Amino acid sequence: MKYLEAIGKYFIMIWEVFKKPTKWRIMKTLILKEIDELIFGAMGIIIFISFFIGGVVTIQTALNLNNPLLPKSLIGFATRQSVILEFAPTFTSIIMAGKVGSYITSSIGTMRVTEQIDALEVMGINSLNYLVFPKIVATMLYPFAVAISMFVGILGGWVAAVFGGFAPSGDFIQGLQMDFDSYHVTYAFIKSIVFAFVIATVPSYHGFYMTGGALEVGKASTTSFVWTSVVIIIVNYVLTQLLLG
Amino acid sequence: MIEVENIHKSFGDNHVLKGISTVFEKGKTNLIIGQSGSGKTVFIKCLLGLFEPDEGQICYNGQYYSKLSTKERRNLRQEMGMVFQGSALFDSMTVEGNVMFPLDMFTNQSQSEKQDRVDFVLKRVNLIDAHKRYPAEISGGMQKRVAIARAIVMNPKYLFCDEPNSGLDPKTAILIDNLIQEITQEYDITTVINTHDMNSVMEIGEKIIFLKNGFKEWEGTNKEIFKTDNKAVTDFVYSSELFKKVRQMYIEERN
Structure with missing residues (x-):
């Protein structure tokens, strides 16, 4: 019952976010600020993780394809498929749920605790629109981050394959081009847009409706990370079934 | 002017405000006092429109809040200024x-x-x-x-302050109290202050409402609070030794 109530409250919050918009002149500045913090601020960790994950996927694939009859190009093929279909959109989103989600929950939660949200409400401002809408718009640029993650992940795979002696560069690149289906990239981008919405809204919900003090802000950040990850994993399953099944 | 008519507010089984009626006058500093948990903050949040009363009406210069449309409420909110206990400045x-x-x-x-x-x-x-x-x-x-x-x-036409001098040293607290009173008179606004501070009560309390357990227990001015025999008020106001002595001196002077 408690969960049903929370789900209902979450969807009411989403509805409220789009009501009574803030002046565009103000909103534009807020959106640019959020793009800087939520997307560009996360690029460093996304690039770092993607590079090494790509490398690890390549090494593990190479170690499991030790049959001399299997061509080395399969290493590139497997790396490409793993990175594009799953690692770049889903794994990166889980990382983002930790980094960006915690930031969103703690910043909104702190505003709640210090009555800054009440101050907005008293002024007659739709605080949900003011605080959450710019985050939703900013995270819609998330597919851009996922595209970079795909590129860097595959680059990491190539570096691991070539410099680790698992496959020659030509074979690896041939594998990258083998049976390429552009729909897989579209599928990854569709997933990442949905994940971006989840990353912007679930932590906002936990921050906005939290009660208590500084300790509860920390607890809310942890809870928000857990629930954002759970929602991403469930949505990932549903979207995969719908789009690829 | 703000007229409050018999407002009630509950949270679940907790009946916080129990039929409060009063009038907050324009150009005066109106104080709400009472012990922690007496319903002061809920009352001021009802006045601000942050909480909707379960029963009763709040009327701002002839406009009943409950009868206003969303747009009219938004416009009314823009006529309100609020000083929060922790200042609530945007970091x-x-x-x-x-x-x-x-x-x-x-x-x-x-x-x-x-x-x-x-x-x-x-x-x-x-x-x-x-x-x-x-x-x-x-x-x-x-x-x-x-x-x-x-x-x-x-x-603003209405200024609300929630414990404006909590956490401040006595000298700064008096400066803040005086500033609020000056602004109230200068701009002829209706000011409502929620406070625990007895110095504020004595200095700027042109109208004082004492809340106890969600009821309005007493109402008067800072001059009348010296004379009242209401036990709940005297227990609260004269809980410190200093104020007990002040009252004693006042009674002796009067006699």
Whole structure:
């Protein structure tokens, strides 16, 4: 019952976010600020993780394809498929749920605790629109981050394959081009847009409706990370079934 | 003027406000006092429209809040200024940004007009050199003055203050009290202050409402509070030795 109530409250919050918009002149500045913090601020960790994950996927694939009859190009093929279909959109989103989600929950939660949200409400401002809408718009640029993650992940795979002696560069690149289906990239981008919405809204919900003090802000950040990850994993399953099944 | 008619407010089984009626007059500093848990904060949040009363009406200069449309309520909110207990300044903005915020949101004034207005109100609250500083970089007393400046920048008709001098030293607390009273008289606004501070009661309490367990236990002025025999009020007001002596002296003088 408690969960049903929370789900209902979450969807009411989403509805409220789009009501009574803030002046565009103000909103534009807020959106640019959020793009800087939520997307560009996360690029460093996304690039770092993607590079090494790509490398690890390549090494593990190479170690499991030790049959001399299997061509080395399969290493590139497997790396490409793993990175594009799953690692770049889903794994990166889980990382983002930790980094960006915690930031969103703690910043909104702190505003709640210090009555800054009440101050907005008293002024007659739709605080949900003011605080959450710019985050939703900013995270819609998330597919851009996922595209970079795909590129860097595959680059990491190539570096691991070539410099680790698992496959020659030509074979690896041939594998990258083998049976390429552009729909897989579209599928990854569709997933990442949905994940971006989840990353912007679930932590906002936990921050906005939290009660208590500084300790509860920390607890809310942890809870928000857990629930954002759970929602991403469930949505990932549903979207995969719908789009690829 | 704000007229409150028999308001009730409950949270689940907790009946917080139990039929409070009163009138907050224009151009006066109206104080709400009472022990912690007596319903003061809930009452002020009802006045601000942050909580909707379960029963009863609140009337702002003849407009019943419950009968207003969403747009009318929004417009009414823009006539209200609020000074929160913890100041509630926006951490990410400078002092100037905080004070300019309502002007940015609700007016189409040019940058120079807004700047003039911000400079004027900051000067009015005696803050001259803090424009570019962030809330974390200024003292509690200065934060309160910024909060007052933000609350009055839109020329509000109603000013609400939740414990405006909590956490301040006695000297700064008196300065803040006097500033609020001066602003109230200067701009002829209806000011409602929620306080625990007995100095405030004595200094600026032109009208005082004492809440106890969600009921309005007593109502009067700072002069009348000396004379009252209401036990709940005297227990609360004269709980400190200092105020007991003040009262004793007052009674002796009177006799």
